[in-house]
Amino acid sequence: HALGSVPVAVYFHESQLGYPLSSRDRPDHTYSMINWSSAAVADRVFFNSAFHRVAFFDALPGFLRQFPDHPHADLIAGVFERSEVLPVGVDLRRFDRAAGSLRGSPPLVVWNQRWEYDKGPAEIVALFESLAGSGREFRAAILGERFVSMPEAFERLPALLGDRLVFFGRADDERYTDLLRSADVVVSAAHQEYFGVAVTEAVYAGACPVLPDRLVYPERIPPELHSRCLYEDHVDFVAKVGWALDNPDPARAVAAQLKPVMAEYDWSVLAPVYDAALAEMADT
Numbered sequence: 392h393a394l395g396s397v398p399v400a401v402y403f404h405e406s407q408l409g410y411p412l413s414s415r416d417r418p419d420h421t422y423s424m425i426n427w428s429s430a431a432v433a434d435r436v437f438f439n440s441a442f443h444r445v446a447f448f449d450a451l452p453g454f455l456r457q458f459p460d461h462p463h464a465d466l467i468a469g470v471f472e473r474s475e476v477l478p479v480g481v482d483l484r485r486f487d488r489a490a491g492s493l494r495g496s497p498p499l500v501v502w503n504q505r506w507e508y509d510k511g512p513a514e515i516v517a518l519f520e521s522l523a524g525s526g527r528e529f530r531a532a533i534l535g536e537r538f539v540s541m542p543e544a545f546e547r548l549p550a551l552l553g554d555r556l557v558f559f560g561r562a563d564d565e566r567y568t569d570l571l572r573s574a575d576v577v578v579s580a581a582h583q584e585y586f587g588v589a590v591t592e593a594v595y596a597g598a599c600p601v602l603p604d605r606l607v608y609p610e611r612i613p614p615e616l617h618s619r620c621l622y623e624d625h626v627d628f629v630a631k632v633g634w635a636l637d638n639p640d641p642a643r644a645v646a647a648q649l650k651p652v653m654a655e656y657d658w659s660v661l662a663p664v665y666d667a668a669l670a671e672m673a674d675t
Contacts, residue, residue, distance in 0.1 A: 398434040398435070398672040398673065398675065399432065399433045399434050399435075400433060400434065400435040400436070400437060400668075400669065400672060401429045401430055401433040401435075401436055401437070402437045402438075402439075402477070403426070403430075403436070403437065403438050403439065403443060403447065403585075404439050404479060404585065404586065405585055406423075406426045406443070406447055406585075407422040407423040407425075407426055408423050408426060408427070408446070408447055408450040408451065408454055409446050409447075409449075409450045410509075410583060420454070420457070423454060426447075427451065427454070427455070427463070430447075430470050430474070431463065431466050431470055433470075433473070434473065434672060434675075435473055435474075435475070435668070435672055436470060436473055436474035436475075437474070437475060437476070437477040437668070438474060438475070438476050438477070438585075439476070439477070439478055439479045439585055439586040440476060440478065440585055440586050440607045440610055440611075441476050441610055442585065442606060442607040442610050443585040443586070443607065444474060444475075444476055446585075448467065448470075448471055448474075451464075451467050452464060452467065455467075475668075477661075477664065477665065477668060478586070478655075478656055478661060479586050479588060479656065479661075480656065480657070480658035480660075480661040480662060480665070481588055481591055481592060481595075481656045481657060481658065482657070482658060483591070483592065483595045483653065483654060483656065483657040484657060484659065485564075485568055486568060486571060486572060486592065486595055486596040496528075497527075497528035497529050497530055497636075498528075498529055498530070498575035498576065498635075498636050498639060499529070499530045499531070499532060499557070499570075499573055499574050499575050499576070500519075500522075500529055500530070500531050500532075500574070500575065500576045500577075500578060500632065500636075501531075501532045501534060501570060501571065501574040501576070501577050501578070501593055501598060502515050502531075502532075502533050502534065502535070502577070502578050502579070503532075503534040503535055503567075503570075503571070503577065503589045503590075503592070503593055504535050504579065504581065504589050505535055505536055505538070506535050506536065506537040506538070506541060506542055506545065507538065507542070508542065509581065509582050509583035510535075510579075510580065510581050510582070510583070511579075511580030511581055511582055511603075512542035512544045512545055512580075513542070513544040514580035514625065514628070515533075515544075515578065515580050516544040516545065516547060516548060516551070517625060518578065518580070518625070518628055518629060518632065519531060519548065519551060519552060520551060521625075521629040522629065522632065522633070522636075523551060523552065523555070525629075525633065527633065527636050527637070529555060529636055530555050530556075530557050531548075531552050531555050531556050531557065532556075532557050532558040532559075532570050532574070533545070533548060533556070533558065533559050533560075534558060534560075534561070534562055534567060534570060535560075535561065535589075536561050537560075537561070557570075558570060568596075571592055571593050571596035571597075571598065572596045572597060574593055574596065574597065574598040575598060575599065575635065575636070575639060575642060575643075576598055576599050576600075576601060576632055576635045576636065576642065577590055577593035577594060577598035577599070577600050577601070578600075578601050578602070578628075578632060579600075579601075579602045579603060579608070580603060580628070581603065581606060582606075583606070584606040584607050584608065585606075585607055586607060587607055587608065587611055590602065590608075590611070591611070591653050591656055594646060594649050594650070594652075594653050595650055595653035595654060597643070597646050597647075597650070598646055599620070599635045599642040599643070599645045599646045600612065600620050600646075600649070601620060601622060601628065601631045601632050601635060602620060602621055602622070603621065603622060603628075604617070604621035604622060604623055608621060609621060612649070612652075613649075613652060616645060616648070616649070619631070619634075619645055620645065
């Protein structure tokens with residue numbers, strides 16, 4: 392009531408509906424209900440990807456059926472009609488200004504996500520175990536912020552990779568930018584990803600992506616490159632990263648083909664889209 396007739400927008404960069412629980416978590420509907428009630432009262436509902444929008448509304452009927460009395464199911468269609476996709480704006484231009492500091496041989500494989508269970512750390516370690524066992528020459532940079540504790544699987548990485556491990560931890564912005572500009576391959580094993588800012592940055596900076604064929608990634612990578620960039624299982628993961636390491640020129644060509652795709656998420660492109668969407672709300 393305090394807002395009166397002022398239109399309200401809600402933006403979902405993440406949401407708790409369908410978020411995978413860790414082995415230490417117990418189900419808690421509090422945040423999911425906050426997500427739903429925020430969407431239900433908003434005049435416009437924005438999602439950072441089509442995948443996120445579909446996943447949110449697919450999860451709602453089952454979630455709301457758990458509650459007695461009036462479960463709001465009759466409101467879902469109206470909220471869906473008021474929703475749309477508005478991608479995240481990313482500061483990609485800084486990668487144009489940076490100079491790579493680690494370019495050269497052997498090729499550099501980067502993983503640059505949160506050090507959390509939902510990003511598949513055990514699968515990343517399994518990848519590097521297989522690559523190390525294959526006899527291929529490569530370097531690795533494990534970048535990201537750790538929160539409560541380091542994933543247990545990552546404890547093995549320094550001994551496993553030895554001198555191949557050129558960075559391990561959270562980098563400041565200058566070093567992070569240099570490492571992405573130096574990367575030949577960026578990998579992911581995520582089990583939760585609604586947009587993929589880190590992968591978008593790395594691909595724009597020149598890395599060939601090797602990503603799971605799930606979540607938002609099939610949306611982020613054009614269909615003609617799915618067979619090259621998206622993997623089905625561990626064996627396929629190792630094979631696709633191995634191809635990129637063994638074929639540096641074709642891998643760089645893939646990255647070059649993807650750079651203009653990622654450039655569409657730069658703030659210089661998306662800020663006017665945000666302005667237009669909010670201006671339209673203000674005029675109604």
